[in-house]
Amino acid sequence: MTVRELIETHPHPTSTDREVLVRCIEDCFECAATCTGCADACLAEDDVRELVRCIRLCLDCADACAAAMRILGRQTDPHPPTQLNTLEACLAACRACADECERHADHHEHCRLSAEECRRCERACEDLRSALARP
Amino acid sequence: MTVRELIETHPHPTSTDREVLVRCIEDCFECAATCTGCADACLAEDDVRELVRCIRLCLDCADACAAAMRILGRQTDPHPPTQLNTLEACLAACRACADECERHADHHEHCRLSAEECRRCERACEDLRSALARP
Amino acid sequence: MTVRELIETHPHPTSTDREVLVRCIEDCFECAATCTGCADACLAEDDVRELVRCIRLCLDCADACAAAMRILGRQTDPHPPTQLNTLEACLAACRACADECERHADHHEHCRLSAEECRRCERACEDLRSALARP
Amino acid sequence: MTVRELIETHPHPTSTDREVLVRCIEDCFECAATCTGCADACLAEDDVRELVRCIRLCLDCADACAAAMRILGRQTDPHPPTQLNTLEACLAACRACADECERHADHHEHCRLSAEECRRCERACEDLRSALARP
Numbered sequence A, B, C, D: 001m002t003v004r005e006l007i008e009t010h011p012h013p014t015s016t017d018r019e020v021l022v023r024c025i026e027d028c029f030e031c032a033a034t035c036t037g038c039a040d041a042c043l044a045e046d047d048v049r050e051l052v053r054c055i056r057l058c059l060d061c062a063d064a065c066a067a068a069m070r071i072l073g074r075q076t077d078p079h080p081p082t083q084l085n086t087l088e089a090c091l092a093a094c095r096a097c098a099d100e101c102e103r104h105a106d107h108h109e110h111c112r113l114s115a116e117e118c119r120r121c122e123r124a125c126e127d128l129r130s131a132l133a134r135p
Helices: A002-008 A018-043 A048-073 A080-103 A109-133 B002-008 B018-043 B048-073 B080-103 B109-133 C002-008 C018-043 C048-073 C080-103 C109-133 D002-008 D018-043 D048-073 D080-104 D109-133
Strands: none
Touching: A002 A018, A002 D018, A002 D109, A018 A048, A018 A080, A018 A109, A018 C048, A018 D002, A018 D018, A018 D048, A048 A080, A048 A109, A048 B048, A048 B080, A048 C018, A048 C048, A048 D018, A048 D048, A080 A109, A080 B048, A080 B080, A109 D002, B002 B018, B002 C018, B002 C109, B018 B048, B018 B080, B018 B109, B018 C002, B018 C018, B018 C048, B018 D048, B048 B080, B048 B109, B048 C018, B048 C048, B048 D018, B048 D048, B080 B109, B109 C002, C002 C018, C018 C048, C018 C080, C018 C109, C048 C080, C048 C109, C048 D048, C048 D080, C080 C109, C080 D048, C080 D080, D002 D018, D018 D048, D018 D080, D018 D109, D048 D080, D048 D109, D080 D109
16 A cells, blocks of 8 residues: 555654554544445445444544544654544544444444454554554 | 534434533634644745644644534434544644644734634633533 | 634735635535534434435535535645536535435424525535636 | 445445446545645655645645545435536546646655555546446
């Protein structure tokens, strides 16, 4: 992916573990796309009334991931509290969305895929949180 | 503003102090627009090299406010940890951006306006945080 | 609103009719917020299955308005074809969303409010399109 | 990528050539990330004053791609004029950004990468435009 190469070309190289940072940004992108798609697929299901909470949390998760990948991806003069709180917000949104999507994973394949992607992004956020906490 | 009226028409009325919620959403909108504009005006200044940190924090603040107004504005099945962490991220971004814009407020009117708006949004976020913490 | 003042402080003043530009940016903001709120309120209605198209078009309209207010608001080195096409996309999204919201305006107050706001934004986009076309 | 699988699980399968649609959504994501990163890297360069137009067009392109991947990715009750105009806006933004990034590709590796990604996304948008025009 170009993101990985691009982050390596920044004039001020990040002090964060680059591999962990790139993985988190990529997973945020993938998760934002997946949750946008799952919310849309849920809307078209016959049992949409059972999926209202899932749609809501997918929309939240897509918005949180979209903000996180922008704010965490910037390496010029970063502001650690903004980055850390943005990461926590993304983590909370991924976890809530994964929990809800898992409840529908048996009968809706898009929820199963979305749950998996949210869990992956949740772990990538946890790894980046650990990396940012290291001196 | 329509946002205020619209929030009153939601079938599940919010349990949060509505006045505080509406003010926070409106300030997030205004702050996102102002920071997008300040980053752009900074880019066109002759001393853009002195404004790099200001541009970066304005871009962060616009992204954090845009995510916050969407996630906080939704009243259907909200997830409190996602909302609270999103609010904290927005608060941190507003504070950092206000601090930096204030440093340039004497010589750039757009930085003065942006600093004022970021402080207003920071206070609205603090008020909403207090309101969300109440049972 | 701060946006109006901020646009006046830009080092490179816009060649576009400033009043028309500011109104369009403000309406895009208001419309993005209103459509985000209407989609969310629709989700919580008992007849959500009748509102699926309305939700979808509200989500589109919020996304189109959010992109438009950023891209149109930037005054540094603008690229006319990008601005014009972004405006057309916003206009199409507002029109489609207004048409659909009007169909539900009798029984859902949030749809009535959203339809009104989309029509207002549609007109502001048309006015800006005329202004941009003038030499 | 999960996006591809997810689009296949939608209850209302798209009438558009699925391969072309998925490629466009994926390229919009990649391009949004790359342009966000290139704008940020440009900000940190010593010759930032020469890169002002590049930064502006990268910010536009990231916003246009982010809106496009959301609006084009939704398959529930799509509105063709909104989708087509959104695609045109994305195409115009990618082309303008590629043209400008290419001017700096010799001395900034991030501009070279960003130019390549913008061209790839431009072509994916053209292919989707052709596919949408087919009956």
